[in-house]
Amino acid sequence: MYVQPVGTLKWELDTPALILDLDVIEGNIARMEEFLRGKAARIRPHMKTHKTPALAYKQLEAGAIGVTCAKLGEAEVMANAGIRDILIANQIIGPIKIERLMSLTTRTDLMVAVDDPQNVRDLNEAAGRWGVRPRVLVEVDNGTHRCGVQRGEPAIQLAAYVAEASNLRLAGVMGYEGFAVFIPDAEERAAAARGAMEILTGAADDCRRAGLPIEIVSGGGTGTYATSGAYPGVTEIQAGSYITMDGRYKSIGMPFECGLTVLTTMISRPRPEVLITDLGMKQLSHEFGMPKVLDVPGATLTRLSEEHGLVELDDPSAVKLQAGDKLEILPSHGDTTINLHDYFFAVRNERLEIVWPVTARGKSR
Numbered sequence: 001m002y003v004q005p006v007g008t009l010k011w012e013l014d015t016p017a018l019i020l021d022l023d024v025i026e027g028n029i030a031r032m033e034e035f036l037r038g039k040a041a042r043i044r045p046h047m048k049t050h051k052t053p054a055l056a057y058k059q060l061e062a063g064a065i066g067v068t069c070a071k072l073g074e075a076e077v078m079a080n081a082g083i084r085d086i087l088i089a090n091q092i093i094g095p096i097k098i099e100r101l102m103s104l105t106t107r108t109d110l111m112v113a114v115d116d117p118q119n120v121r122d123l124n125e126a127a128g129r130w131g132v133r134p135r136v137l138v139e140v141d142n143g144t145h146r147c148g149v150q151r152g153e154p155a156i157q158l159a160a161y162v163a164e165a166s167n168l169r170l171a172g173v174m175g176y177e178g179f180a181v182f183i184p185d186a187e188e189r190a191a192a193a194r195g196a197m198e199i200l201t202g203a204a205d206d207c208r209r210a211g212l213p214i215e216i217v218s219g220g221g222t223g224t225y226a227t228s229g230a231y232p233g234v235t236e237i238q239a240g241s242y243i244t245m246d247g248r249y250k251s252i253g254m255p256f257e258c259g260l261t262v263l264t265t266m267i268s269r270p271r272p273e274v275l276i277t278d279l280g281m282k283q284l285s286h287e288f289g290m291p292k293v294l295d296v297p298g299a300t301l302t303r304l305s306e307e308h309g310l311v312e313l314d315d316p317s318a319v320k321l322q323a324g325d326k327l328e329i330l331p332s333h334g335d336t337t338i339n340l341h342d343y344f345f346a347v348r349n350e351r352l353e354i355v356w357p358v359t360a361r362g363k364s365r
């Protein structure tokens with residue numbers, strides 16, 4: 001890759017470029033730690049957002065207790081970068097992945113989610129062969145209706161089953177309240193998160209009453225961190241997007257700043273009211289709505305094809321931009337946009353400070 005020198009002005013970077021504002025993301029990390037100060041819960045930030053060990057280390061240095069990953073491939077990237085305390089907040093199913101999981105467990109303190117007795121048997125058998133004892137969290141469906149067992153007998157029985165598995169360590173329960181994180185009204189969102197955490201901490205208490213050791217109670221996303229992170233009995237939150245933020249989370253008023261943009265060059269102004277960018281849906285996701293053009297009044301991104309974006313101008317005479325000029329765009333969904341890029345161009349005061357490969361990009365296996 002052609003890398004421009006440290007100190008290059010953001011506006012002179014080659015495009016399309018994924019830009020990270022270091023002051024902003026460090027501020028977001030600090031804000032989260034400030035919120036958690038004096039509370040029982042700690043953060044185990046989700047790596048699915050940035051997929052980049054250097055950013056994980058910033059979070060760990062600020063106080064995070066470990067990392068959360070969605071995929072085994074992400075966990076391998078984090079482990080290869082030296083991170084030890086890793087939660088895979090997902091089910092690892094099938095012999096190929098279970099072997100990889102056990103191999104990873106030989107060099108990390110790994111935790112994995114389960115919601116099925118057969119999976120527990122498979123993990124236990126493989127752990128025995130490898131001579132390892134991974135930690136296990138029982139996933140409880142606390143309202144998202146994705147993975148997870150129901151609170152009550154199903155959760156107690158599965159936790160008991162894990163506790164009896166001699167090669168596994170029952171560490172606790174997890175439940176992610178994804179159904180709540182984007183509720184626009186803050187009160188309604190908080191109420192939904194409280195309901196979810198009531199189910200999750202209730203499941204933890206049920207298990208304890210049945211004599212099962214539950215230390216970890218893990219849930220929480222960026223939209224609900226303030227409720228879930230303060231809820232009695234929750235020990236860890238898994239928020240991810242708070243570090244970079246994006247247009248969708250900003251639109252519901254989250255108190256973190258947007259530190260992620262995509263820089264694009266205009267390759268054409270075919271009509272006075274239209275600008276064409278050098279990025280399209282291969283660099284910018286739009287399943288959460290069209291990303292926003294920053295700092296150009298009356299400019300709206302209205303169409304994304306694979307490698308082109310079409311920006312329409314309300315008042316063409318007020319906008320002097322022409323082919324070769326640059327625009328900055330705020331992604332509506334940070335996680336899926338980051339996953340489209342090879343590198344972060346990290347800037348401070350608008351000047352390039354460092355380039356980081358998005359090492360776990362595309363690690364979906």
Ligand SMILES: Cc1ncc(COP(=O)(O)O)c(C=O)c1O
Nearest residue numbers: 089176220221222238239240241
């Ligand atoms: C298991 C799990 N935990 C936590 C999160 C929170 O992520 P975010 O903070 O980006 O909303 C997610 C998001 O999909 C998730 O799937």
